[in-house]
Amino acid sequence: MEPHERVAAAASERVEDAVDQISDDLVGFASDLVRVRSVLNHEEPAQELVRERLEALDLEVEEIRADEVPGIEDHDEYVERDLSYEDRPNLLATREGADDGPSLLFNGHVDVVPEGDRDAWSFDPFAGTVEDGRLLGRGASDMKGGVAAMIYALEALDRAGIELLGDLSFNTVIEEEYGGSGGTLASVLAGVDADAVVIPEPTGFDSWIANDGVSYFRVTVEGKGAHAAETDAGVNAISKLLPIYHALEGLHDERKTTVHDELFEEWHEHTVSLNLGTLRGGEWVSSVPDEAVLEARISHAPEETREGLRETVERTVERAAEGDPWLQEHPPEIEWFGWRGRSAKIDPDEPIVRTVEAVAETTLDRESHAKGFPGGIDSRFFVNETGTPAVCFGPGAYNIHGTDEYLPVAELEELTLALALTAMSWCGYRVTPDES
Ligand SMILES: [Zn+2]
Known part of the structure; x- marks a missing residue:
């Protein structure tokens, strides 16, 4: 039959x-x-x-x-x-x-x-x-x-x-x-x-x-708390996190042009997506924040692997931290958490x-x-x-x-x-x- x-x-x-x-x-x-x-x-x-x-x-x-x-x-x-x-x-x-x-x-x-x-x-x-x-x-x-x-x-x-x-x-x-x-x-x-x-x-x-596949990840950057009147005595975790945030946006801009699957481009202009979903840092306006955290959802096309994408994201974060003596000594932590869809x-x-x-x-x-x-x-x-x-x-x-x-x-x-x-x-x- x-x-x-x-x-x-x-x-x-x-x-x-x-x-x-x-x-x-x-x-x-x-x-x-x-x-x-x-x-x-x-x-x-x-x-x-x-x-x-x-x-x-x-x-x-x-x-x-x-x-x-x-x-x-x-x-x-x-x-x-x-x-x-x-x-x-x-x-x-x-x-x-x-x-x-x-x-x-x-x-x-x-x-x-x-x-x-x-x-x-x-x-x-x-x-x-x-x-x-x-x-x-x-x-x-x-x-x-x-x-x-x-x-x-x-x-x-x-x-x-x-x-x-x-x-x-x-x-x-x-x-x-x-x-x-x-x-x-x-x-x-x-x-x-x-x-x-x-x-x-x-x-x-x-x-x-x-x-497409979906992964959630979290980047945590450590700073050093201090009184706001003595900011030089502290290290602002938000300021340290922002270049990482921009580097991830840069990665996404690049992936928008390099990853193509026409089946997905019937929906959106781009095959892949990145959403920088949450950004947290600091507890009080008069204190130098000692921690800042971002969480994001990133997708990958069927021809990519989640493992490959993880490596790319981790490398992007590492590169963004290069050249910053504080981040060299206190490397950003990356966690892949929650639901993962293949x-x-x-x-x-x-x-x-x-x-x-x-x-x-x-x-x-x-x-x-x-x-x-x-x-x-x-x-x-x-x-x-x-x-x-x-x-x-x-x-x-x-x-x-x-x-x-x-x-x-x-x-x-x-x-x-x-x-x-x-x-x-x-x-x-x-x-x-x-x-x-
Ligand atoms: Zn349904």
């Missing part, structure tokens, strides 16, 4: 009709998901809703808990948190294929970022209501709409009498917004896999096939990428381009751990992570159709004869 075969027009029409018929249920389910405030550590009620839906499709649902995955804490993207995984499972369910066609996995996160200042919203962020053809609320487009669509894609196939020839699996996860280690990383390390993976994150029907990239010619793009173009009549996402996306865990081609492909992003998030219902329906046709195209299918 060759993947990405064309779906016959008659079969495609049957699925389209089925999506129309189930639309109310689809929207109702997406609304129910939005009504659950599934921020970090409160994902379970959303997973319960998903479990019910999967069981209604006659699927057996398996739980994967991060604390039961051996060795996960040794993984370099694992983030130690003071949270229990006891009531925070990831879910896995599979509809077995009718033959031995290629397998496909739909993955989606049920967690959302907090709503922020509720008064800034023009509607209740967890109302989950539909107004003017829009499903309103936190998570509507990132990515409860996607989770609803991937499940109702199977509902539509069943209703249309379409049997897939390869396995279709569903993996809904926690913690994506917080690095993904307790969610998709745990799932992948527990053996969740398929011949290809589609994640319906809000990509605007483009295919995201790469993401980069990933798959070939734009991967059959699963071509499949989703073809579905978007032929069935939805939408343009679809391969892009790289400047940040962490869960597809990297499949790509990096098992070499499985994984692509993000989903609806538009409407005020995600901001106020007044929503998703047009029409896009929810389009995505459901697109995912159903992607599964048919990828896994192969047969139409069961009408019983009438």
Whole structure:
């Protein structure tokens, strides 16, 4: 069975009709998901809703808990948190294929970022209501709409009498917004896999096939405290830190011109980013500061390595300190701390990428381009751990992570159709004869 075969027009029409018929249920389910405030550590009620839906499709649902995955804490993207995984499972369910066609996995996160200042919203962020053809609320487009669509894609196939020839699996996860280690990383390390993976994150029907890597670092410079009236008796740590700050800006200016990956330059003018995020120094205006600290977030392109970037940053800091007798004796300290995200990239010619793009173009009549996402996306865990081609492909992003998030219902329906046709195209299918 060759993947990405064309779906016959008659079969495609049957699925389209089925999506129309189930639309109310689809929207109702997406609304129910939005009504659950599934921020970090409160994902379970959303997973319960998903479990019910999967069981209604006659699927057996398996739980994967991060604390039961051996060795996960040794993984370099694992983030130690003071949270229990006891009531925070990831879910896995599979509809077995009718033959031995290629397998496909739909993955989606049920967690959302907090709503922020509720008064800034023009509607209740967890109302989950539909107004003017829009499903309103936190998570509507990132990515409860996607989770609803991937499940109702199977509902539509069943209703249309379409049997897939390869396995279709569903993996809904926690913690994506917080690095993904307790969610998709745990799932992948527990053996969740398929011949290809589609994640319906809000990509605007483009295919995201790469993401950059992210590292946080901290530079601490020591000074010597003194009374402000006797500044010459002290060493000002802020003054010593500033040349380092400028050297890092200089490094970034250079990297903007030397590091290029066109997948990322669809987003920004530059492939890589540096954010000098915090700067602290001194405690009192009448004292010479004896310590100054800066913290920064720096990204690296898929063709770079984190180790290489670290060396470059450390060398930049060392060079900036050269020629300063105080800093020679009191070298700046560099720490790499907190979350570290690896980069990933798959070939734009991967059959699963071509499949989703073809579905978007032929069935939805939408343009679809391969892009790289400047940040962490869960597809990297499949790509990096098992070499499985994984692509993000989903609806538009409407005020995600901001106020007044929503998703047009029409896009929810389009995505459901697109995912159903992607599964048919990828896994192969047969139409069961009408019983009438
Ligand atoms: Zn998301």
